[in-house]
């Protein structure tokens with residue numbers, strides 16, 4: 001194959017792979033923000049918990065960090081979700097009773113605490129140098145088959161999460177979640193235990209985020225504190241969900257692939273833009289310019305489409321097949 | 324069925340409800356009237372668990388329920404509507420009703436994945452119930468409309484519809500007739516009587532429309548400035564000079 005074309009193909013595969021992981025993150029956020037209006041500003045923390053759990057459980061033993069348990073992928077993925085779920089439960093216990101803005105503050109706090117821990121508890125996490133040599137499924141196969149196979153794993157996981165969350169969205173459970181989002185007082189007056197439902201949404205969303213984190217650790221074969229950078233693991237996920245269509249699972253997925261593609265493209269465009277206008281240090285500065293561009297994109301887009309690309313839909317005959 | 328004893332609620336310095344004592348008899352349609360700001364809605368808020376009383380007791384079927392959370396009140400059988408409609412704006416009208424019934428297996432998330440058959444069976448029942456309620460209220464044509472798009476009067480009907488989706492014992496209606504046209508008002512009257520007869524609901528109705536109160540309610544409790552001014556039949560209320568005073572003092576006219 002023509003090497004340029006081959007390069008493009010590999011780039012395409014990596015776009016889809018990372019985009020797919022972001023789509024899983026966006027589905028997790030959709031359960032929280034889209035379905036029931038919970039503002040989780042610490043997505044990066046739960047994503048990071050998933051990534052580090054997977055790293056510690058699946059690597060070979062190594063002096064620089066704890067774990068190295070060589071566990072099967074499926075066990076580590078499930079454990080990552082459970083750990084995130086338990087932490088989400090504890091955070092929720094404290095914060096979900098309070099006014100909704102406290103959840104945002106508390107989740108930012110959790111994510112930052114997590115980052116400090118992985119940075120400083122060097123004995124466990126190897127500190128800023130991170131954990132490397134994380135295994136990746138199918139890595140023994142020849143290129144590009146190994147890449148395609150891992151992409152398959154990501155897309156299958158995405159499909160599974162989508163399927164489960166789509167059932168949940170249309171279900172009586174999803175209906176209560178939306179009712180709480182639309183009018184909490186009235187949901188209580190209809191006998192719904194709002195705290196319990198919120199907790200369920202929060203925990204499930206965080207577990208999905210951790211699953212995306214575990215996949216990311218295997219894909220990159222490496223995690224360090226940068227993996228939980230709030231820009232790339234919190235802010236951008238909100239942008240994806242809002243642009244795609246909050247409360248719409250298909251919208252969350254569409255938004256994730258779209259925004260990730262644009263973000264990746266901006267990596268190439270932004271430095272050239274800066275060089276063109278004669279700036280020095282274009283490499284460093286382009287990071288800020290990219291954030292600015294994505295913020296601008298969000299602003300312009302929301303002026304025209306406040307509901308996102310795919311607005312929320314409601315089932316017409318709940319409980320009937322195909323509704 | 325329900326007795327309220329020395330119930331009080333203050334908001335900072337303002338005593339919205341003061342030492343209120345009254346009873347709602349089982350099977351009655353009790354009217355709760357009084358000038359604007361008399362404390363009627365606040366009294367409902369306390370009975371329905373939305374606000375905790377500052378002092379006093381609320382005894383429902385022999386149990387002091389003051390201070391219980393709203394969702395527990397619902398399961399005890401106390402259901403309320405809101406003076407200002409509290410619809411689920413982005414959900415369809417049908418969904419607004421379907422969300423209400425208790426005992427929905429699909430509200431446990433795992434049942435939707437592991438036991439979809441049971442969920443679907445109950446959904447069929449709940450949907451049917453909701454469609455019947457819409458029929459009864461003559462708003463079937465709004466079935467798939469987002470509730471937030473309804474008119475004020477239509478939202479009031481939807482509030483009423485929600486009480487039909489429950490196994491309520493005591494239904495608290497906060498101005499069910501406000502903003503509803505006269506034809507529908509008759510329909511609401513009919514509905515309240517029918518629900519009492521067919522389902523055995525007990526009602527407590529706040530209303531400024533004295534025709535509706537006169538047609539439906541016995542006894543009638545008059546609140547003024549947070550306390551019970553009197554209790555009696557419509558005749559007794561009409562012939563009580565204090566009541567007229569209270570309304571005139573509040574800048575309103577008694578019917």
Ligand SMILES: Nc1ncnc2c1ncn2[C@@H]1O[C@H](COP(=O)(O)OP(=O)(O)OP(=O)(O)O)[C@@H](O)[C@H]1O
Nearest residue numbers: 334337339357358359360361362363364365366406
């Ligand atoms: N949440 C609140 N915070 C502060 N004050 C309140 C609150 N709710 C009610 N009040 C005050 O309590 C008093 C009684 O209000 P309430 O709503 O019970 O009156 P009402 O009898 O229902 O009047 P209306 O006929 O106008 O609906 C009013 O003076 C009101 O301003």
Ligand SMILES: [Mg+2]
Nearest residue numbers: 363364365406
């Ligand atoms: Mg009122």
